[in-house]
Amino acid sequence: MLLDNAKISDPEFIKDLEKGYSPTLNNLLVTISLSLPYAPSENWEGEPPC
Template identity: 60%
Template sequence: MYQRRTLQLVHSVSFSAKNSEFNKWRGNLQTANGQCLKDAKITDPVFVDKLNAGYQPKNNCLVTVSLSMPYQPYPEWEGEAPCWKLIAGVIEL
């Protein structure tokens, strides 16, 4: 049986953040073995405050990736509500 990981610490060798609509930050990361996470919502409040102040993140960092509670983005969504990947914490090295 496949077990889902709901919280994972990932070493990122490439990390970037962008401000999306409604002043919500999204992040992209890539690991040393080429795994990517793109356009994940950043929910770390301290890191978001730094980004709002103009801070540019470093590439080399540890990122806590978590799964959200099931969320149906709009009423017409077909199938089960998915769990979205979130960037819950960023520790720069």
């Protein structure tokens, strides 16, 4: 699959996938963000943001 490394950021969709939902190519909508990742200040102590 072309998007093997793509990250899913929709928590509701992730829940559906965990429950066994399997989308087909005929009813799947894909949204792609083309912006640069958010980078907080150098003193950031949390997890790496996306």
